[in-house]
Every structure is written in structure tokens, then in C-alpha cells.
Amino acid sequence: MNIFYYFVLGTLVCIILLATFLSFYFRNRLKNMAGMVLSMTIGMNVGLTAGLLFGTMLQGNLYLSTLLAILAGVIGGAICGLGFGVYAFLEGLMAGLMGGMMGAMLGEMVSTVQAHTLINIFLTLSVSSLLLFPALRIQAKTKEIANRIWYTKPAFAFLILSGMLIFGSQFSKVQVQSESNISNPEDKSQQPSDIQPENAMIRVQAANFLYNPQKIIVKEGEQTSITLDNLDSVEHDIEIKEFPVEKTEVGHAGHGENSPDFHLHAPAKDTTTLVFTPLQKGTYEFYCTIPGHKEEGMTGVIVVI
Ligand SMILES: [Cu+2]
Structure with a gap:
């Protein structure tokens, strides 16, 4: 409230x-x-x-x-x-x-x-x-009305x-x-925090139907963990359909033939971590699969360098 x-x-x-x-x-x-x-x-x-x-x-x-x-x-x-x-x-x-x-x-x-x-x-x-x-x-029909402003x-x-x-x-x-x-308590001085060099532990906040940061840079072949910190009162996730990775620790999903290569799901007001190693350089778009959220702006990119 x-x-x-x-x-x-x-x-x-x-x-x-x-x-x-x-x-x-x-x-x-x-x-x-x-x-x-x-x-x-x-x-x-x-x-x-x-x-x-x-x-x-x-x-x-x-x-x-x-x-x-x-x-x-x-x-x-x-x-x-x-x-x-x-x-x-x-x-x-x-x-x-x-x-x-x-x-x-x-x-x-x-x-x-x-x-x-x-x-x-x-x-x-x-x-x-x-x-x-x-x-x-x-209303009573009188002439009074005409006199009013x-x-x-x-x-x-x-x-x-x-x-x-x-x-x-x-x-x-x-x-x-x-x-x-x-x-965003720590974000006051931080401009759009694009880059986390040399940092294999990445935190992504989901708040007000937006990811922060929206651009993540990771290194090819380096073991990386992404933690999705969901501050909203609805669930969010991060998904990439095609993203060559080696998964060390499966956070959520990754079953079946049609399943995406990368899927990290955080319930409302909750945090989930996925550990993986990116295998191929490139830029990969990620998004939230909850209906309507992608349209609302829940997209970002992971750049593998
Ligand atoms: Cu979402």
C-alpha cells in the first residue's frame, strides 16, 4: 500500500x-x-x-x-x-x-x-x-435561471x-x-550499466517490466553466472532461443527438443541463478516469455566477446 x-x-x-x-x-x-x-x-x-x-x-x-x-x-x-x-x-x-x-x-x-x-x-x-x-x-420553470451567470x-x-x-x-x-x-537503490550514480568487464557474475534486475541492464557482455569460454533478480510482483524470465552454451547448472527448463537454449525463470519477488559457459562469439537477443512482457519492453542483448 x-x-x-x-x-x-x-x-x-x-x-x-x-x-x-x-x-x-x-x-x-x-x-x-x-x-x-x-x-x-x-x-x-x-x-x-x-x-x-x-x-x-x-x-x-x-x-x-x-x-x-x-x-x-x-x-x-x-x-x-x-x-x-x-x-x-x-x-x-x-x-x-x-x-x-x-x-x-x-x-x-x-x-x-x-x-x-x-x-x-x-x-x-x-x-x-x-x-x-x-x-x-x-427544475422548477422560473425566470430565475436567466438571471444567473x-x-x-x-x-x-x-x-x-x-x-x-x-x-x-x-x-x-x-x-x-x-x-x-x-x-534501484544502487543505481543513482550508475549510468546505463552496460558493461561488467572481467565479471563472470552478472545480476540482472527485472523491475517495472524492464531489465536492468539491458546489455550484458560476457566472454567466450568463460564460466558465467546470471542472476535474475525479480523485483516485480509478477513472474519474469530471460530466454534466448538459440544460444550456444554449455550449462553447468540448470536453473529451470532445458528439456525437450524444442526447448530454448537458455531459460532463466524467476517467480515474483524472487531471484534465480543460471551458470553457463558461452561457446560462440556474437550478439544474442534475450526477452521475457510471459505474454505481453516482451512488447512492454522486456528485451535485451547478451554480447559474447
Ligand atoms: Cu516478464
């Missing part, structure tokens, strides 16, 4: 509380149809936001994140619909269920940084759905929503920074 997650969770709780209050406050001034639209909007947006949040926090445990997200969405939508009768209640309930499910899957699939952007967007949408209460209410309400809404987006993105920035500080 970090400050950004607390901020999102706290805001979601406030939205649900406010929506409950507003739905009872405006219940006599909203048509049934408006009540249904409101409970659906709130249920869906809260569900999506909570889903993205839990999906990101609990990456690797889609079951739990889906359950929690559905719970949040259903509570948000159903309670909000309660004031408007059974149709709105059901509408909110189903929308929350769907939003929670979709959000959790999305949070599981996209990277942390992308998820934070999406969380900010959906959180802002959730806040904006609260503004629908006064906007959709039945017409732009105050839109300007107010714009201020709230843009403030929300900026606020949220500041938090997520702080969090991404603190995460990268934790993951």
Missing part, C-alpha cells in the same frame, strides 16, 4: 457515501429514469476504478481483485439506486458487477504506470457522476474535475518515483 492507493480508496469511499446521501436528498426531485442512469453511472465508474486499483495492487491474484472490485461496484451502484426503487437498485447492482469485473481484468493486464493513468481517469469520471444529481433534477456551474464542474485529475496524477507520480527508488 502506498499513498496513491490510499488516496484512490479514500476518494472511492467518499464517492459512495456522497452518492448515498445525494440519492436520498434528490430522490423526490429526480425521475425514475434519471435514478437508473445515476445508479448505473456510479456503479460502473466505481466498479471500474476499484477494479483497476485492486487489479494493480493484487497483480497475479485476479480472483481476489475481481471479488473486491465487484463488491465495491455493487455497493456503490446498489446503495445509490436504493433511493429510487427496485429498478434503479438492480441497474446499479448489475453495472457495479460488470464494472468491477472489467476493471480488475484491465488492472491485471496493463502495466502499473498505464493502470495509474486509467485509475486517474476513472476516478475523475466517478467524481463527475456525482455532479449528475443536481444536473438531472427536475450562465458559466458558473460549468466552470465549477470543470475546476473540480481538472483539480481531481491533477491531484491524482501528482500522487501517482510520487508513487512511481518512490517505487523506482526502492527498486
Whole structure:
């Protein structure tokens, strides 16, 4: 848990509380149809936001994140619909269920940084759905409206929503920074650490869906160990399809005819080492075989000199 997650969770709780209050406050001034639209909007947006949040926090445990997200969405939508009768209640309930499910899957699939952007967007949408209460209410037809300064309400809404987006993105920035500080404690002075000359013991970090370093230099014929240090909360590996090596110690895999020449697998928050001797000079591309990770940028090269 970090400050950004607390901020999102706290805001979601406030939205649900406010929506409950507003739905009872405006219940006599909203048509049934408006009540249904409101409970659906709130249920869906809260569900999506909570889903993205839990999906990101609990990456690797889609079951739990889906359950929690559905719970949040259903509570948000159903309670909000309660004031408007059974149709709105059901509408909110189903929308929350769907939003929670979709959000959790999305949070599981996209990277942390992308998820934070999406969380900010959906959180802002959730806040904006609260503004629908006064906007959709039945207004008494008086001349009073003409006397008002017409732009105050839109300007107010714009201020709230843009403030929300900026606020949220500041938090997520702080969090991404603190995460990268934790993951690279020794890297401050170290520029892209390409070269480890004369070093037969190589450490590769996998953090935030990137390898560090992305270029490894090893010597032909020299026994080398590569340690994959996985700091992410999802599994990662290093694989090279064709790489002439002599394996001293098999870390993982290397069975069967179609198996790659080099495969090093590290579970979430874990470290695995593979000892091998490169047999042929050249440049070999390595990558992560977990679906989507290579596309995300989990590639690098081993240069044998
Ligand atoms: Cu990976």
C-alpha cells in the first residue's frame, strides 16, 4: 500500500457515501429514469476504478481483485439506486458487477504506470457522476435561471474535475518515483550499466517490466553466472532461443527438443541463478516469455566477446 492507493480508496469511499446521501436528498426531485442512469453511472465508474486499483495492487491474484472490485461496484451502484426503487437498485447492482469485473481484468493486464493513468481517469469520471444529481433534477420553470451567470456551474464542474485529475496524477507520480527508488537503490550514480568487464557474475534486475541492464557482455569460454533478480510482483524470465552454451547448472527448463537454449525463470519477488559457459562469439537477443512482457519492453542483448 502506498499513498496513491490510499488516496484512490479514500476518494472511492467518499464517492459512495456522497452518492448515498445525494440519492436520498434528490430522490423526490429526480425521475425514475434519471435514478437508473445515476445508479448505473456510479456503479460502473466505481466498479471500474476499484477494479483497476485492486487489479494493480493484487497483480497475479485476479480472483481476489475481481471479488473486491465487484463488491465495491455493487455497493456503490446498489446503495445509490436504493433511493429510487427496485429498478434503479438492480441497474446499479448489475453495472457495479460488470464494472468491477472489467476493471480488475484491465488492472491485471496493463502495466502499473498505464493502470495509474486509467485509475486517474476513472476516478475523475466517478467524481463527475456525482455532479449528475443536481444536473438531472427536475427544475422548477422560473425566470430565475436567466438571471444567473450562465458559466458558473460549468466552470465549477470543470475546476473540480481538472483539480481531481491533477491531484491524482501528482500522487501517482510520487508513487512511481518512490517505487523506482526502492527498486534501484544502487543505481543513482550508475549510468546505463552496460558493461561488467572481467565479471563472470552478472545480476540482472527485472523491475517495472524492464531489465536492468539491458546489455550484458560476457566472454567466450568463460564460466558465467546470471542472476535474475525479480523485483516485480509478477513472474519474469530471460530466454534466448538459440544460444550456444554449455550449462553447468540448470536453473529451470532445458528439456525437450524444442526447448530454448537458455531459460532463466524467476517467480515474483524472487531471484534465480543460471551458470553457463558461452561457446560462440556474437550478439544474442534475450526477452521475457510471459505474454505481453516482451512488447512492454522486456528485451535485451547478451554480447559474447
Ligand atoms: Cu516478464
